[in-house]
Amino acid sequence: xxxxAFHLSLQLAAWTLVLLLPIGIVTGRWLAKTQTRARPWLxxxxxxxxxxxxxxxxxxxxxxxxxxxxxxxFIMSWFGVSLVFSFPGLVVASILVNxxxxxxxxxxxxxxxxxxxxxxxxxxxxxxxxxxxRIEMPLAWPGVLSAAVLTLGHxxxxxxVVLMVGGNIPGETRTLSIAIFDRVQAFDPLAAGRMAxxxxxxxxxxxxxxxxxLERRGQQRQKSA
Amino acid sequence: MAGVPxxxxxASIRPALEEISTRYNEVTxxxxxxxxxxxxxxxxxxxxxxxxxxxxxxxxxxVRWLAGLGLTQGPPVTYAEGVLALYSRSGLLGETExxxxxxxxxxxxxxxxxxxxxxxxxxxxxxxxxxALEHAGSWTRARPVLLLGANAGQAxxxxxxxxxxxxxxxxxxxxxxKLQETGQLQVLPxxxxxxxxxxxxxxxxPGADQKTHEFFAxxxxxxxxxxxxxxxxxxxxxxNLTLQP
Numbered sequence: 001x002x003x004x005a006f007h008l009s010l011q012l013a014a015w016t017l018v019l020l021l022p023i024g025i026v027t028g029r030w031l032a033k034t035q036t037r038a039r040p041w042l043x044x045x046x047x048x049x050x051x052x053x054x055x056x057x058x059x060x061x062x063x064x065x066x067x068x069x070x071x072x073x074f075i076m077s078w079f080g081v082s083l084v085f086s087f088p089g090l091v092v093a094s095i096l097v098n099x100x101x102x103x104x105x106x107x108x109x110x111x112x113x114x115x116x117x118x119x120x121x122x123x124x125x126x127x128x129x130x131x132x133x134r135i136e137m138p139l140a141w142p143g144v145l146s147a148a149v150l151t152l153g154h155x156x157x158x159x160x161v162v163l164m165v166g167g168n169i170p171g172e173t174r175t176l177s178i179a180i181f182d183r184v185q186a187f188d189p190l191a192a193g194r195m196a197x198x199x200x201x202x203x204x205x206x207x208x209x210x211x212x213x214l215e216r217r218g219q220q221r222q223k224s225a
Numbered sequence: 226m227a228g229v230p231x232x233x234x235x236a237s238i239r240p241a242l243e244e245i246s247t248r249y250n251e252v253t254x255x256x257x258x259x260x261x262x263x264x265x266x267x268x269x270x271x272x273x274x275x276x277x278x279x280x281x282x283x284x285x286x287x288v289r290w291l292a293g294l295g296l297t298q299g300p301p302v303t304y305a306e307g308v309l310a311l312y313s314r315s316g317l318l319g320e321t322e323x324x325x326x327x328x329x330x331x332x333x334x335x336x337x338x339x340x341x342x343x344x345x346x347x348x349x350x351x352x353x354x355x356x357a358l359e360h361a362g363s364w365t366r367a368r369p370v371l372l373l374g375a376n377a378g379q380a381x382x383x384x385x386x387x388x389x390x391x392x393x394x395x396x397x398x399x400x401x402x403k404l405q406e407t408g409q410l411q412v413l414p415x416x417x418x419x420x421x422x423x424x425x426x427x428x429x430x431p432g433a434d435q436k437t438h439e440f441f442a443x444x445x446x447x448x449x450x451x452x453x454x455x456x457x458x459x460x461x462x463x464x465n466l467t468l469q470p
Binding site: 062066067068072082084085086167168169170171182184185186187 | 236239260385401
């Protein structure tokens with residue numbers, strides 16, 4: 001068992017979640033309420049990582065953020081980090097490929113909050129910020145939670161983009177799923193199988209816990225209604 | 226981890242290089258980090274800014290390509306000569322001194338349902354395999370049953386897991402995958418693919434520091450050559466090394 005790789009996977013999942021969830025909430029809510037005609041295009045853009053093969057996403061990331069690209073050079077000279085073959089690069093890539101998982105469930109949840117509630121809250125003298133924190137967020141919370149669970153699970157299992165953008169560098173970009181691949185390449189099916197089983201268990205537990213919380217909340221709300 | 230040289234190496238030399246790095250650690254107390262992949266993938270990663278400090282390719286072409294891009298440091302060194310092996314399912318080719326001739330007749334009789342090689346377009350061992358089949362006059366007959374691995378490693382994976390009758394793959398990987406336990410494994414001498422060279426070159430990359438230079442030198446030592454040889458690679462003899470300018 002490559003604990004180093006598992007630790008790296010957890011770190012990647014945590015960073016992705018912390019940075020992506022606010023983006024998901026802001027973008028998802030905005031998409032839910034906006035009247036712009038560009039909405040279908042924006043939604044399609046955010047859903048792209050779902051439909052594009054990981055090799056394509058990885059390819060564009062390499063082209064646009066590689067050390068020889070203008071963006072890559074700029075980031076290197078200003079922040080001193082490379083966005084390819086490094087952990088910070090993996091976090092950026094992970095945020096991008098997880099956009100649909102973080103935005104779409106949140107958007108659906110905010111769409112379900114009716115406009116009458118907004119009006120009622122405004123009539124009661126609530127500021128828009130108060131309406132958001134006290135009315136909208138508690139109602140949209142299950143959507144945010146599913147976004148978090150999906151992002152977490154997807155990050156733990158992500159393979160193609162991580163391999164292309166990260167390489168397979170031990171201690172830096174070799175996540176658990178890459179470590180499994182590496183063991184298969186080394187004709188070490190036993191170690192690969194052990195790690196695969198472990199990843200399966202972790203993923204199952206993560207998603208089941210998420211759904212469990214969602215279900216309990218649903219029941220509570222039914223009781224209080 | 227910082228300061229530990231990060232080395233990129235062709236998948237076909239994995240078993241040998243892992244042993245060399247362990248031995249190096251025992252002897253000097255220093256360690257290196259190894260990343261394995263197909264030579265083409267690794268060369269591409271280097272071109273895109275991967276932080277490797279030494280690259281061991283399975284051929285000369287990718288090293289030359291990187292040198293052309295100005296991404297290498299110092300002259301390349303041939304560290305080994307690749308060895309191609311022919312794997313065949315037990316009993317398929319029978320006892321034979323010349324497995325390629327036996328393969329040709331098996332192809333004629335239609336008993337070979339699947340023949341695996343690495344992709345000749347970009348995998349060094351793939352082009353050697355193609356050259357061997359062409360030289361034996363079997364290429365046209367082999368084409369309909371050909372299965373291409375993306376690299377030598379994948380070709381061996383197919384041979385190991387799929388129902389494959391014949392595979393032309395690197396000897397070190399075939400041994401690592403224990404292909405000799407599921408069938409026959411025979412070395413194909415260099416004369417069977419005269420048009421392709423399997424010189425395997427390594428080259429230092431711009432980030433190489435003192436520690437990398439030391440490992441680079443160790444890879445050319447008698448110790449390392451012995452390990453390469455034991456894992457089924459041919460090594461340029463020490464006499465030749467001293468004759469080189």
